[in-house]
Structure formats: C-alpha cells, structure tokens
Amino acid sequence: MDKKTETAFNKQVNAELYSAYLYLSMSAWFASIGLKGIAAWERIQAQEERDHAMLFYDYVISAGGKITATAIKAPKTEWGSPKEAFEYQLAHEKGVTANINNLIEIAQSAKDHASVTRLQWFITEQVEEEQNVRDILDQVALVADSPSYLYMLDKELGTRTYTPSTGQ
Numbered sequence: 001m002d003k004k005t006e007t008a009f010n011k012q013v014n015a016e017l018y019s020a021y022l023y024l025s026m027s028a029w030f031a032s033i034g035l036k037g038i039a040a041w042e043r044i045q046a047q048e049e050r051d052h053a054m055l056f057y058d059y060v061i062s063a064g065g066k067i068t069a070t071a072i073k074a075p076k077t078e079w080g081s082p083k084e085a086f087e088y089q090l091a092h093e094k095g096v097t098a099n100i101n102n103l104i105e106i107a108q109s110a111k112d113h114a115s116v117t118r119l120q121w122f123i124t125e126q127v128e129e130e131q132n133v134r135d136i137l138d139q140v141a142l143v144a145d146s147p148s149y150l151y152m153l154d155k156e157l158g159t160r161t162y163t164p165s166t167g168q
C-alpha cells in the first residue's frame with residue numbers, strides 16, 4: 001500500500017480504538033446510573049470496536065504496510081440522560097461512516113483495489129451499526145419519562161451476547 005493509504009489506515013486503527021474507549025466510558029456511565037443492562041450492551045460494543053481496530057491492524061500488515069501506534073484521546077465521561085448518550089453515539093457512528101467513505105476515496109485514488117475490497121465489509125457494518133443505535137435511540141426516546149419501561153429496556157439490552165467481528 002502507498003504511504004497516503006497507510007497513514008489513513010493507521011488513523012482508522014486509532015479511531016476504532018478510540019470508539020472502543022468511548023463505549024467503555026459510556027458503559028461505565030450507564031453502570032453508574034444503575035442501568036447495568038445497557039452498560040453490558042456498551043461493553044460488548046467496545047469489544048466489537050476493538051475487533052474493528054484489529055481488522056484494520058492486520059490488514060495494514062498483510063498489505064505490506066507499517067503500523068505506527070499513536071495516542072488515543074480521552075473520551076467524554078458524562079452524559080445528561082440515556083437519550084443524550086445514544087444521540088452522542090449515533091453522531092459518533094455517522095462520523096465513523098464518513099471516515100470509511102473517505103478511506104475508500106483515498107484507496108481508489110491510489111488504484112488500490114485490495115484496500116477498496118477490504119473496506120466494503122466496513123461499509124455494510126456501518127449501515128448496521130447506525131441502524132442499531134438509531135433503533136435504541138428511538139426506544140430510549142419513547143421510554144424517557146417512564147422508569148419502569150426504561151428498566152425493561154435495560155433488561156432487554158442486557159441480553160446481548162458478544163460475537164467476534166471477523167470482517168467476513
């Protein structure tokens with residue numbers, strides 16, 4: 001891979017690790033307000049983001065590039081409400097989608113078809129991620145004024161199980 005693509009992919013490794021750290025921070029915040037099910041959901045989301053980072057990491061190496069580790073910025077730690085937290089998450093995921101689209105453009109201009117192909121899975125994954133967060137946001141908005149419904153939603157989201165992202 002050329003230098004520009006290598007730099008962009010390295011940036012994405014950092015961005016995915018930041019996403020993992022952000023969702024871990026959200027998990028801690030949800031746990032701190034007693035929503036242990038949503039905290040567990042976010043913790044699994046953090047694991048998925050780490051998987052994404054490793055998929056980019058492994059790809060850079062397999063394509064003959066070099067990984068250069070850089071500092072991961074500190075995430076936000078407090079939100080005003082569950083609705084605000086999921087709005088924040090949706091905005092973040094939209095930013096990730098924009099990053100992936102940008103990566104595709106960089107790989108395309110380098111005529112790097114292998115990287116474009118590798119990125120296709122992430123495009124599909126982003127559609128799914130945005131939809132999942134949008135669905136939860138809709139539910140959280142509906143139950144915002146009802147602690148008993150929020151309790152049930154918390155229970156439901158707490159049943160999520162972790163499946164490693166293999167990129168296939």
Ligand code: FEO
Pocket residue numbers: 016019048049052093096129
């Ligand atoms: Fe790795 Fe949530 O995008």
